[in-house]
Amino acid sequence: MLTPEEAHIVSQLKQGKNKEKAFQELVNLYKEPLYWHIRNIVKNHDDTDDVLQNTFIKVFRYIDNFKEESKLYSWLYRIASNESFTFLSKKAKRLKISDEELQESLIENLTSDTYFEGKTIQIALQKAINTLPEKQKVVFQMKYFEDLKYQEIAEILEVTEGTAKSNYHHAVQKIKNNLEDHSTFDF
Missing domain, CATH: 1.10.1740.10 (RNA polymerase sigma factor, region 2, helix turn helix motif)
Incomplete structure (x- = not known):
């Protein structure tokens, strides 16, 4: 391989x-x-x-x-x-602090990170991603930001390809709902 x-x-x-x-x-x-x-x-x-x-x-x-x-x-x-x-x-x-509090703090600190060129929508996306369960979060990040194939994600995480696909699609739906519920952006 x-x-x-x-x-x-x-x-x-x-x-x-x-x-x-x-x-x-x-x-x-x-x-x-x-x-x-x-x-x-x-x-x-x-x-x-x-x-x-x-x-x-x-x-x-x-x-x-x-x-x-x-x-x-x-x-x-x-x-x-x-x-x-x-x-x-x-x-x-x-x-x-709790892991959740740390994640919230890290996202809030992105705006002051000189290496982050994010805009308001990107911060909102990071906040929405942060609400996901850990597996969905990792799968979403690997697929969305790193453009890995489901087969690659499955191999890395030692899960089935179907599980990787399911986690990604659930994550996308939750992120979409979160952004629609908590933002002033029009989708």
């Missing part, structure tokens, strides 16, 4: 031959898509950089555990997702 490029990188990482070069290739190949995947979850640029770094550290440390039964990017996205959720959970505990 690995692409030839992925197979080459994984082989070099596992065999230790040119490990640093292979790791740099891996980082160059996946840094940007993983950044945006993580950013959609943690919302903040600096936090995203921290989580991205932790993700690549875990990949480097645990590459020998990669069974090559899935695509490499699926494994990377799974690690990035888990690192993002762990980061948010620890941040909420450190701030002594």
